[in-house]
Every structure is written in structure tokens, then in C-alpha cells.
Amino acid sequence: MSSTTPKAAPARRAPGAPVGPRDSAGYRTFTWFNVVALVLLCAIMLYPFVTLLAQSFSSAGAIKAGQVSAWPVGFNLETYRAVLHNGDFWRSYGNTVLYTVVGTVIAMALTTMYAYVISKQHLRGRNALIGIAVFTMFFSGGIIPNYVLISSLGMKNTLWSVVLPPALSVFNLLVMKSFFENLPRELEEAAQIDGLGWFGIFVRIVLPLSKAVLATMILFYSVAYWNDWFSAFLYLDKNELFPLSLFLRNLIAGASTTAASSAAAIGSSKATISANIQAVSMILAILPILCVYPFVQRHFVSGVMLGSVKG
Known part of the structure; x- marks a missing residue:
């Protein structure tokens, strides 16, 4: 026989009991607002870096034409080769x-x-x-x-x-x-x-x-x-x-x-x-x-x- 004991069921709030601050609709709305705001802020902060990374792997024509945003266009490694083969670098x-x-x-x-x-x-x-x-x-x-x-x-x-x-x-x-x-x-x-x-x-x-x-x-x-x-x-x-x-x-x-x-x-x-x-x-x-x-x-x-x- 298994010696494990069954887990106790989570306590439920009794009907008519006062609502805690973490159970209120205002608190849940505030939490979701914070999550959405932080996710948007992280996306705004990361977007320039992602664009920069995409440009480093894109072709010269695509960069000059403004076609590169978050994904490389015309995959190119020539610049990396040029810099990495340079002894001065x-x-x-x-x-x-x-x-x-x-x-x-x-x-x-x-x-x-x-x-x-x-x-x-x-x-x-x-x-x-x-x-x-x-x-x-x-x-x-x-x-x-x-x-x-x-x-x-x-x-x-x-x-x-x-x-x-x-x-x-x-x-x-x-x-x-x-x-x-x-x-x-x-x-x-x-x-x-x-x-x-x-x-x-x-x-x-x-x-x-x-x-x-x-x-x-x-x-x-x-x-x-x-x-x-x-x-x-x-x-x-x-x-x-x-x-x-x-x-x-x-x-x-x-x-x-x-x-x-x-x-x-x-x-x-x-x-x-x-x-x-x-x-x-x-x-x-x-x-x-x-x-x-x-x-x-x-x-x-x-x-x-x-x-x-x-x-």
C-alpha cells in the first residue's frame, strides 16, 4: 500500500466572508495591467537590438532600401568575414x-x-x-x-x-x-x-x-x-x-x-x-x-x- 497521504484541498472562501485585497477585481486588473505594460516595455527595449542583429546579417541593398526590420533580408556574412579576418580587430x-x-x-x-x-x-x-x-x-x-x-x-x-x-x-x-x-x-x-x-x-x-x-x-x-x-x-x-x-x-x-x-x-x-x-x-x-x-x-x-x- 502506498504511504502517501492525500493532499488537503485548498481552503475556499466562505460565503459572505470579506474579500481580501488580492482577491478583488481591482487588484487583478492592476496585475494584468502591470504584466501587459512590462511586456510592451520589454518589446520596445528589445526591438532596436533585434533590428540591429537582423541588419548585421542582411545584404547592403536591403539595408539601404529600408527593408530590414526584425528579420534578415538577403542573408549576408561578408561583413562578419571581413571583420573577423582582420588582425587589427x-x-x-x-x-x-x-x-x-x-x-x-x-x-x-x-x-x-x-x-x-x-x-x-x-x-x-x-x-x-x-x-x-x-x-x-x-x-x-x-x-x-x-x-x-x-x-x-x-x-x-x-x-x-x-x-x-x-x-x-x-x-x-x-x-x-x-x-x-x-x-x-x-x-x-x-x-x-x-x-x-x-x-x-x-x-x-x-x-x-x-x-x-x-x-x-x-x-x-x-x-x-x-x-x-x-x-x-x-x-x-x-x-x-x-x-x-x-x-x-x-x-x-x-x-x-x-x-x-x-x-x-x-x-x-x-x-x-x-x-x-x-x-x-x-x-x-x-x-x-x-x-x-x-x-x-x-x-x-x-x-x-x-x-x-x-x-
Whole structure:
């Protein structure tokens, strides 16, 4: 005989019992309205990307005629072949990976340590440190002074000219500061009684408890470094140092003919390449971010909320 017990029937609302807020017609209407609105919003947000993806696989004539919307017309892979067979493209891809990794590591080190320091309310000069950081959100030196500074420091045409200027985001700093302020003080006090110093507390207790906000900040910084082209445009003059974003910008702006040269080598015309080079460039540029984001999505929302709401 089976040992399983029958499941209890769901409780039914007794006749004449008051209707709960979740059972009312107004609540059900509100729920359906939210679902429909969110679905429409997602469709509006995804449509440009779907169109861009369709254009990257479409023929030049179909794109010029405006026939491409959400599905490729005149399937074409010539532009992908031209770009992927280009050595300069892969070199710029490697530069972008290097800049992103090094820049994110430096930015996370500066942001976490600075945020942990200013999260201590007993620290003397804490308000001054916060004021200095917030001041830079509203006022900056400008492009020309920054260019003169980078050049005078001998960092032009180097890795550091790309990764150091944007290494500390004040917005990320304030979010992480708020998160550290919400951590239980009892943990730090217990660690101090056990003889652990401030740096040991930071590394062995604070950081392991901050995985959500750390994942969020890593995503913010990595996306910013991956998409940044203006710093490289200002401080880099050598093609072999260009990141992917600047390389693609030059292709789109017509400042580089490397893609056309690669196209000629495989029998394509420059007109065919230039018709959908923008779509192909954007797809190849955002592909790594699209692959990484699903793995950090669950930390993304929780990290921002934990760092923004004080309990």
C-alpha cells in the first residue's frame, strides 16, 4: 500500500466572508495591467537590438532600401568575414580585455578601501573625505587640463592613461559606503577582541559579506571600461594600442580602411562592407557583455538595493 497521504484541498472562501485585497477585481486588473505594460516595455527595449542583429546579417541593398526590420533580408556574412579576418580587430579586442581587467581591478581596490574608510562615523576628517569625493561629481578639471596632466606625467600612449582617469566612480563609492554602513558592527567588534586588525577585518569579514554589491560594482566598472573610447581617443596615438571601442568608432566614422582591405582580400566590395559595418561592429562589441550579464544578474538588483537602502 502506498504511504502517501492525500493532499488537503485548498481552503475556499466562505460565503459572505470579506474579500481580501488580492482577491478583488481591482487588484487583478492592476496585475494584468502591470504584466501587459512590462511586456510592451520589454518589446520596445528589445526591438532596436533585434533590428540591429537582423541588419548585421542582411545584404547592403536591403539595408539601404529600408527593408530590414526584425528579420534578415538577403542573408549576408561578408561583413562578419571581413571583420573577423582582420588582425587589427583581434588586437584591439585583446587591448580591450586587458584594459577592462586591469582597470576593473584597480577601480575595485580603490572604491572598496575608500568606501570602507568613509563608512566609519568615528573617523576624523570623514566629512572632508566625503566632500572631496562628492565635489568631483559636479566639478572637473576639463578635457584640456586632464590632457596636459596625463602628458606631463608621461602616461600618454600607455595603459595607465586609459585605466587610471576613470578608476574611481563617486556614484559607486557612495553606494558601497552605504552598504558598509549597514553591516553589523558587532562582527567587527568581535574580530577586534580576537586581535584582528582593521585590514584583516576588511579582507576576512567585510568583503566576504559584500559579494552582492561587489558583483554589482564589478559589472558597472567592467561595462564602463569595455565601452570607453573617449579616453583612448584623447591619449592614444598608436593603432596597436587602440581598444575595440575606438577601433569600431574609426570603422564607423570612415577613419579606417582596414575592413575594406580585408573585404577586398575575400572578394567583397567596400560598398557592401560599409552598408552594415555599423550593425556588425555593435553586435561584436556588446556580445561579451551579453554573455557575462546573465551570470551576475541575480547579484545586480540585490547589490544596488542593499547599498542604497538604509535599514
